[in-house]
Amino acid sequence: MLLNSVILILQETLEAALLIGVLLAINARMHNSHGWLWRGLGLGTVIAFVTAVNMGSISSWFDYAGQEVLNAVMQSLICLLIVVTVWLIAGMKQLPHSTQQARNRFGQFCTVIIMLAVIREGQEIMLYLSGFLGNSEHIQKVFIGSIIGFGIGASTGILLFYSLAGLPQKWSGPVTITLLALFAGTMLSQSVLQLTQVDWIEQSAPLWDSSAILAENSLIGELLYALIGYESKPTAAQVLSYAAATCLVLLAANRHLLTANRQPDQNSGEIAQ
Amino acid sequence: MIFSKLKQVLSAALGMVIAILVSTLATSATQASTPVVEIDIKDHLFFPAEFTIPANTKVKLLIHNLDPTPEEFESYELNREKVITGNSRAVIFIGPLQPGTYPFFGEFYPKTAQGKILVK
Amino acid sequence: MNSIRLFLVTTILALVTLFVFVSALRGYQSSMLQAEQLFDSQLQVTAKLMANVHSANPDTSIKLNDKLAFQVWHDKKLMARSANAPTDPIALQQPGFGYHNFAGYRWRTISYFSDNNWIMLAERSDIRFSLAENVVTKSLLPTLIGLPVLGLLIWLIVSGGMRPLRNLAKELSGKQADDLRPLSTVLPKQELAQIITSTNGLLQRLESSLQREKQFASDAAHELRTPISSLKIQLHNMAQELASQDSSVNQITQTANQLEHVVEQILALYRSSPDHYNAQFSPLDLTAVAQDIIAEEYSSFERKDQTIELQGDGQIILGERFSLETLIHNLLSNANKYTPEGGQILVSVSREGNAILLRVEDSGPGIAEDQTQRIFQRFYRVGGDRHQSGEPGCGLGLAIVKRVAELYHATVDVGPSVFSSGCAFTLRFHAPSPSQLEQL
Numbered sequence: 001m002l003l004n005s006v007i008l009i010l011q012e013t014l015e016a017a018l019l020i021g022v023l024l025a026i027n028a029r030m031h032n033s034h035g036w037l038w039r040g041l042g043l044g045t046v047i048a049f050v051t052a053v054n055m056g057s058i059s060s061w062f063d064y065a066g067q068e069v070l071n072a073v074m075q076s077l078i079c080l081l082i083v084v085t086v087w088l089i090a091g092m093k094q095l096p097h098s099t100q101q102a103r104n105r106f107g108q109f110c111t112v113i114i115m116l117a118v119i120r121e122g123q124e125i126m127l128y129l130s131g132f133l134g135n136s137e138h139i140q141k142v143f144i145g146s147i148i149g150f151g152i153g154a155s156t157g158i159l160l161f162y163s164l165a166g167l168p169q170k171w172s173g174p175v176t177i178t179l180l181a182l183f184a185g186t187m188l189s190q191s192v193l194q195l196t197q198v199d200w201i202e203q204s205a206p207l208w209d210s211s212a213i214l215a216e217n218s219l220i221g222e223l224l225y226a227l228i229g230y231e232s233k234p235t236a237a238q239v240l241s242y243a244a245a246t247c248l249v250l251l252a253a254n255r256h257l258l259t260a261n262r263q264p265d266q267n268s269g270e271i272a273q
Numbered sequence: 274m275i276f277s278k279l280k281q282v283l284s285a286a287l288g289m290v291i292a293i294l295v296s297t298l299a300t301s302a303t304q305a306s307t308p309v310v311e312i313d314i315k316d317h318l319f320f321p322a323e324f325t326i327p328a329n330t331k332v333k334l335l336i337h338n339l340d341p342t343p344e345e346f347e348s349y350e351l352n353r354e355k356v357i358t359g360n361s362r363a364v365i366f367i368g369p370l371q372p373g374t375y376p377f378f379g380e381f382y383p384k385t386a387q388g389k390i391l392v393k
Numbered sequence: 394m395n396s397i398r399l400f401l402v403t404t405i406l407a408l409v410t411l412f413v414f415v416s417a418l419r420g421y422q423s424s425m426l427q428a429e430q431l432f433d434s435q436l437q438v439t440a441k442l443m444a445n446v447h448s449a450n451p452d453t454s455i456k457l458n459d460k461l462a463f464q465v466w467h468d469k470k471l472m473a474r475s476a477n478a479p480t481d482p483i484a485l486q487q488p489g490f491g492y493h494n495f496a497g498y499r500w501r502t503i504s505y506f507s508d509n510n511w512i513m514l515a516e517r518s519d520i521r522f523s524l525a526e527n528v529v530t531k532s533l534l535p536t537l538i539g540l541p542v543l544g545l546l547i548w549l550i551v552s553g554g555m556r557p558l559r560n561l562a563k564e565l566s567g568k569q570a571d572d573l574r575p576l577s578t579v580l581p582k583q584e585l586a587q588i589i590t591s592t593n594g595l596l597q598r599l600e601s602s603l604q605r606e607k608q609f610a611s612d613a614a615h616e617l618r619t620p621i622s623s624l625k626i627q628l629h630n631m632a633q634e635l636a637s638q639d640s641s642v643n644q645i646t647q648t649a650n651q652l653e654h655v656v657e658q659i660l661a662l663y664r665s666s667p668d669h670y671n672a673q674f675s676p677l678d679l680t681a682v683a684q685d686i687i688a689e690e691y692s693s694f695e696r697k698d699q700t701i702e703l704q705g706d707g708q709i710i711l712g713e714r715f716s717l718e719t720l721i722h723n724l725l726s727n728a729n730k731y732t733p734e735g736g737q738i739l740v741s742v743s744r745e746g747n748a749i750l751l752r753v754e755d756s757g758p759g760i761a762e763d764q765t766q767r768i769f770q771r772f773y774r775v776g777g778d779r780h781q782s783g784e785p786g787c788g789l790g791l792a793i794v795k796r797v798a799e800l801y802h803a804t805v806d807v808g809p810s811v812f813s814s815g816c817a818f819t820l821r822f823h824a825p826s827p828s829q830l831e832q833l
Contacts, residue, residue: 059356148417155406217349
């Protein structure tokens with residue numbers, strides 16, 4: 001029970017912790033307040049609780065596809081918000097001198113992203129723990145396992161944050177944007193997988209099978225899954241959506257290339273002004 | 274303006290979502306012929322814990338969780354993961370699959386809730 | 394997010410947590426694996442034992458404890474079984490271990506072939522897992538409990554390590570604007586020594602440049618005295634020669650007097666340095682000094698038809714006569730200037746605990762709240778260029794009062810007076826202790 005709790009809590013915590021780490025690193029370079037983190041966590045926890053309590057009826061929506069559809073919608077939204085956030089960041093001429101308005105908007109986007117991530121991860125943790133509440137035999141081990149899993153996940157997030165924050169100016173921008181792009185890819189390909197599971201999207205044969213080289217349930221596999229959405233047997237639809245979302249974020253990060261031709265004078269910094 | 278850009282991005286995303294929904298309607302028509310396998314979860318065990326399905330065919334798994342506690346059907350080999358709350362049922366589509374053995378387990382009680390699908 | 398202490402504590406704690414937890418998990422996994430192997434070998438021994446002792450007694454259902462079940466098969470025929478075993482085979486007819494679900498549980502099974510019989514023994518998988526896990530979990534608990542303690546220790550150590558830095562910050566932020574004494578450099582930490590040395594160098598340069606500024610002002614004022622005196626004499630002679638009440642001569646004389654006053658005040662302001670002064674302190678009766686000054690200045694009060702009163706008995710403070718006279722003189726002339734004709738002025742000396750108070754109150758227009766800090770600045774006058782009193786002045790009087798108060802380590806406050814309008818200046822001197830008086 002203990003190891004199982006560790007793995008389950010770690011899976012859920014790690015993804016949120018890494019996302020928070022990356023967003024906080026950008027936030028720190030903006031010299032912005034991090035009130036959005038607590039707002040996102042708080043809102044997310046409350047909504048996750050409501051969702052977990054009602055998971056039974058949510059699951060029965062859309063002919064028992066409710067859970068997957070809800071997850072897919074939230075994952076697509078996270079992906080979309082990451083694109084919009086990166087677009088916003090790319091519009092700021094220099095992060096440390098961004099305007100208060102741009103910072104506030106960044107905070108609002110982050111609040112929603114964190115909230116959605118916490119709803120997704122939180123409701124599964126809550127459902128898992130709820131099954132053991134009355135179980136005196138397992139509760140202690142589940143509790144210890146949860147602490148270990150949470151500890152590893154949160155520690156990894158903290159270390160990622162300080163590594164990104166400690167990167168030289170030249171590197172921190174590209175690295176954080178790349179991580180966000182890969183994360184957006186993960187989210188969209190995950191939402192495709194969710195819809196495949198309920199047959200809303202046709203299942204196709206996996207493009208490759210790398211489970212022999214790196215199993216998804218190994219420690220490294222879990223870390224890579226959370227960080228860049230590693231899958232050992234992805235389908236074509238997953239790979240495509242992953243690539244599409246990643247490219248979209250990278251395009252948004254280079255918005256001056258998109259707008260330079262048509263609006264030579266307003267190419268960047270519209271929000272920042 | 275930023276908002277016209279935003280609109281472009283949003284409409285692109287919306288287009289994707291609509292495409293997905295259309296493909297849904299197209300596929301849902303074929304569901305009638307999909308074979309169904311019913312699985313029960315009782316005392317954190319799968320019944321049946323082992324069953325055979327035909328190769329290269331889409332199969333609908335209808336899972337009843339008869340326990341009061343939630344369970345999560347998970348399989349790395351099938352790439353499936355779904356929470357099933359206590360005393361409720363869930364639907365998961367798998368396949369078409371290559372012949373072989375595909376283990377699955379209940380992630381909340383993995384020591385006991387284990388099973389495998391034989392694809393022939 | 395920008396704190397060094399937070400950075401050190403969180404990164405160290407995160408790294409420790411990561412290493413400790415991951416190694417604890419490794420330990421858990423290998424312990425569980427060993428326990429599993431131990432249980433398996435036990436199961437095997439039991440199966441062999443059963444093969445050797447089993448009696449061909451096909452009908453009996455032997456009741457074992459809950460966690461074990463067995464079957465004996467002769468080909469497809471069930472020869473014997475425990476009460477909790479089903480009649481279907483619980484394992485495959487091939488030697489080795491396996492898992493099988495029956496009777497609502499998951500079981501670890503072993504098949505053992507002996508004397509043409511298959512001995513199939515099953516052990517409750519959940520129970521043996523629980524047993525093993527209980528033991529292993531107990532070994533993990535100290536790590537888990539120890540971690541918060543470790544976190545607290547890391548916090549304390551980092552805080553302790555950063556104390557010199559915090560002390561330095563505190564010393565710097567606690568410094569008065571005009572306190573240019575070097576920072577205390579009692580055995581600074583290697584990392585801070587450079588900062589302290591640089592800061593002290595900076596303070597020293599600042600102090601010497603300020604010193605030069607003072608020196609310049611005082612020298613210039615001193616040099617101006619002689620020409621002003623001769624100017625006044627010549628003006629006096631000129632007035633005699635013209636022998637008329639020429640108003641322009643009067644005006645020039647007045648301007649010359651004002652110029653002389655400014656120069657005197659600048660000299661008074663810069664004449665003193667604290668170290669120089671404290672050495673000359675002697676016991677003085679504050680009331681007596683005040684009385685002398687009032688007598689000296691009485692004519693100016695009389696001219697404006699003002700009443701002035703002195704209250705209080707003899708209060709001894711440690712001081713130096715000239716500076717104290719300058720202080721009281723400036724306060725009185727301030728009151729005289731800003732109190733309208735026929736107004737009242739009250740000077741009082743009293744003791745309040747360990748402090749000796751000198752209060753000068755007037756029935757003038759008073760000073761607005763937002764002006765109270767600025768009136769002590771050099772060359773500041775209420776109302777600025779549009780100053781309304783019509784009194785000559787240069788705005789140095791109260792700056793000098795403050796300067797002298799600093800020399801005495803006394804405080805100056807401005808508040809409402811006892812009269813219906815006006816303000817009260819309160820100077821709070823330290824009352825000398827008996828031992829201080831004895832020494833002198």
